[in-house]
Amino acid sequence: MLLSQTTKAKPRFHYKDDCKICDRPHTTDEHKCYTCGLVGIKSHCSDVCPDKCTICRDYHTTNEHKCHTCGLVGIKSHPTNKCPDMCTICTFFYGFHTIDKHKCPLCGLVGSKSHDILKCPEKCKICWGCHRTNEHECPSCKLVGIKSHTLYNCPNSREICGKWHATNKHKCDICGLVGVKSHSNEKCPDQCKICIALGKFHKTNEHKCDICGVKSHDTYDCPDQCKICILNHTTNKHKCDICDLVGIKSHPTGGCPDKCKICKERHTTDEHKCDICGLIGVKSHLIEECPNKCEKCGYYHVVDDHNLSSLNVLRDYWFGMC
Numbered sequence: 001m002l003l004s005q006t007t008k009a010k011p012r013f014h015y016k017d018d019c020k021i022c023d024r025p026h027t028t029d030e031h032k033c034y035t036c037g038l039v040g041i042k043s044h045c046s047d048v049c050p051d052k053c054t055i056c057r058d059y060h061t062t063n064e065h066k067c068h069t070c071g072l073v074g075i076k077s078h079p080t081n082k083c084p085d086m087c088t089i090c091t092f093f094y095g096f097h098t099i100d101k102h103k104c105p106l107c108g109l110v111g112s113k114s115h116d117i118l119k120c121p122e123k124c125k126i127c128w129g130c131h132r133t134n135e136h137e138c139p140s141c142k143l144v145g146i147k148s149h150t151l152y153n154c155p156n157s158r159e160i161c162g163k164w165h166a167t168n169k170h171k172c173d174i175c176g177l178v179g180v181k182s183h184s185n186e187k188c189p190d191q192c193k194i195c196i197a198l199g200k201f202h203k204t205n206e207h208k209c210d211i212c213g214v215k216s217h218d219t220y221d222c223p224d225q226c227k228i229c230i231l232n233h234t235t236n237k238h239k240c241d242i243c244d245l246v247g248i249k250s251h252p253t254g255g256c257p258d259k260c261k262i263c264k265e266r267h268t269t270d271e272h273k274c275d276i277c278g279l280i281g282v283k284s285h286l287i288e289e290c291p292n293k294c295e296k297c298g299y300y301h302v303v304d305d306h307n308l309s310s311l312n313v314l315r316d317y318w319f320g321m322c
Helices: 310-319
Strands: none
């Protein structure tokens, strides 16, 4: 029978039937605020806890806040990325520490007279990577030291296929020929004569249609190919990703009548959730229209969470947002 049972499937996200406070898979009675520890129906979402740290907006109280640079604890502390003792030598990528504890990972120099690894005088002069010149190794020919070269300049690399390995190690994925007398997959004389798609490297006698399994035609020319979405399955196996309707009476996911009316993405309106404020359902809104959207940088987080990560601080440093 071509048509499968087309009864309406229940929603894919089952958390709505569980906790009414957050979107985690547990009951409301089991819900616990990560900040204050309040449990049960009278609890609240950790993001809106009144006891949430007012310094870094992380999931702990202000009294528990600790600067990871100087170690100052409590309400008189400050965000780690705004510590006055934070190292001014290295970039934001290497963590938060004081200047006297700064250490160049390359040469090992410690303290205020040290330098950033990107400015280390012992840095590789061949590829400018974060290692010494005498430690440089070509990934292709494995030549090590000051007489080595970059991968792009290796005389044994990329002659046949353009990939980063020595020519004598090149192997055709179709016929298995190895070495300098080999060839690229695209130029192999044994390449499948049926396939029209790029990237399918096999012989003609190994060809098989991904839909029906017949060896005589290409997958794109299969008469059993889905007439609804034109993907690699038969029409009676087609399934809408939104309403889960299956079979020839189904429809393309993009044309589903249950498609979210708010963001037009592949879920129902009841399943729509704003990633900033967490509002779910028909009363939710587009993330771009959220009233809690960060006005400082325009990114999708609340203003209070702007300085939570070093990534935001680094972006502010680059673009002058702070």
